[in-house]
Amino acid sequence: MLQLLGLSKQFPGVKALDNVSLSIHAGEIHALCGENGAGKSTLMNILTGNLQPDTGQILLNQQPIQISGPAQATELGIAIVYQQLSLIDGLTVAENIFANRQPRTSLGLIQYKALYQQTQQLLNQLALTDLHPQTRVADLSPGQKQMVEIAKALSQNPDILLLDEPTASLTGRETDILFSLLRQLKAQGKAIVYISHRLAEIFALADVVSVLKDGRYQATERVSNVTYDWLIGRMVGREITMDKSASVATKDVLLQVENLSGERFQHISFHLHRGEILGLAGLVGAGRTEIARAIFGIDAHSSGTIRLKGQTVQIKHPADAVQLGIGYLPEERKRLGLFMEQSVAQNIVTACPPAKGLWFDAGKVKTVSESFREQLGIRTPSVQERVGNLSGGNQQKTMLARWLLANPDVLIVDEPTHGIDIGGKAEIYALLRQLAAQGKGIILISSELPELLALSDRILVIREGELAGELNGANATEKEIMTLATK
Template identity: 45%
Template structure:
């Protein structure tokens, strides 16, 4: 019997022209949470898919409980004890919880009819694993919250009785509270002897939940460490291969936010936000924190004219705005960078240079006709200025990495020379290196006197970058914190509505 439940040795996986994995080792003990970290392109996903039977390794060996195995397919890996919970949920929204968990393995009675009673009972049993009684086995998956959908997804994987469960970015769409619940569930399963491979971009999560961590970089195995022996700076330096002292950067000491740029007074829209008031100064980065669904994105989009405001007033540079659509917002110097770059931000099929001009075609026209020369020149300029890693401005945006896509989007919005820029989850799914570059860019923009509203669910980011933090809860402004007084506990307390130090915070 081996000391490890899962051991991968010297895994090599090559795709035409590139080595995605080059002799990677991974050793997972029974009942531990083993974090797998690395920047985008480090090979985490390839390793995950190789362990999950989706890819076949070119070289290397995989052992389960000391026994050498090879997987024919994902299904084969499932049978041998390895299941993956993908980041993109793979549930059928129009079917019930029970049918999703037991997809294709529903208990049947005579004539192969589904035995609904037994199906629901078995589902209840599965749910009781997590002490959950608020999910109805017959409820449709589409009616559940994302967090509960994820519970179903994990239970679906659990129904194969896995020895090792691979979680790919499991918290990417969860709120703080839901995250705590997930971690509780992971600990429950851990105590039952199930091992986890935990893939995440959020390093603080690793310190919260993982026991061991393996770092990959550029397809190479870098190191393995006990989480209790290391700190975040150590991990970052191993991942990036160089030292980044503070990824959030520091505000330039000589510059202070200027006079008031934006004033939002009592804006409301039924069902979205209510009596929201706040202001943004020139050169100030205001963090808009809160749980998912607190109405932050709605407020951002409303200021940008992408969604209506039913009552209240918005002033920019002291003048009352009456913006009815996004075009007018851009004309007034307001930009909004969407939280979802793939579906709402970028034109994935188009080249970099054509993405960069999408919100200001007018600037590239001579007598109403587009000047290709100017479009290309702008593309080359922005690639240099924003350090976008690409062969050239003709490159299709869909082929870029997440960080580079985000930089293209940022460059597109910096392009309108905004007075106020609203950035919604500016570093979602972006790796550490690109993250710190984005923060530097945002700080530089603020230094030029632009007011920035940064909507983010990433608390360390909110705390590290904002000059001032506004916390929203259930559509209302629940509190405001200065940079100095803010800390993680205070923000969560206000966002979740816990009655601690209320006076101090508000």
């Protein structure tokens, strides 16, 4: 159905794609794998008309095409579910799904009754019973927003569906719904390109897998013919170890939370030791992120006490938390963590801008940023590059660099490897362990149970806004976590 012949794309200082050729067949789920920066998202942006290739050709049903923009991609039957959401928070679910395609009267006015009816039919088809057409997208959870993004793509009835990390924010139930839908679309003869860093998904879902590395095509194989080790070897080109390391936690209590209550959580009490990685587990929507936001001062808490190094503290604003030595890496890096239009350097120094006396020290900004670029392996042609141009993994490293510079005693990391490849995950795991070894206390919120089990000294399980139990990280199991999270 779709052939890519010798596609190349150059950005300043980076060759994102280098002579890539692929064939995508009807009635097939074709997985696309590679580390962050391998060129997967660039390829998707070319197929949706957001970017034009420097060289190469695209054939659709054996006919050469040039995709001038997203509108033409839609006309050609190509739809995409983006890794970074393209929704507008101020609009409703219905207005987002049918943006620019709303039913209208002869005078051009939107027929809202018909719009809501069409949206409800689609949501019913997708088994999204917890979503309503008139709900503002701003009021949805990250997982619900992702399902709206998927519904938006499917509403176009595409022949070719591109999905870029579609399950990164989804619950297990939502993932099952999506997989069922994709299998139905495959049976209808649709072509599906599926990008995911979760290798288990690829082996569960895909028929064929292709690998990119550093913008170059590596291989294509039937999934039934390959192993995890083969796939990782083609993606990374080096051995990846994800073993659990020995605990470096001390008995010194850094942070103590007592009877904390707020929006979507109540009566939360726990303590965090120096050198400890404390995992927070639970289903999406259980209240883990809300607890983190209250500790960091983004949201107010209605009752409870927070103690830092034995002293009761009042945190009414994130600036208070930063001053006290608390850092926070949010779940949604694009919307809440980074200034996407600013440079890598400007993002790194946001929490702790270098000064020379009373003046901002621009020279030191560059020196400090270059140091972190080298230390963390941030792939960017320059620290002056706009951070929005970086891959997801390198954006995440930029946020980590910000907090390494600020040097907090307590670091809260919410889904730190969201949308990051297996090699990038290993690097971030090593960084978190390094920070713990330096005596930092780390609160790790993650929906990936293997990640929690690999990193955490203790695991607190949150269920429906309450503390459901505590497990020792050394011998906890996924079954125990899920039992506490769901019973």
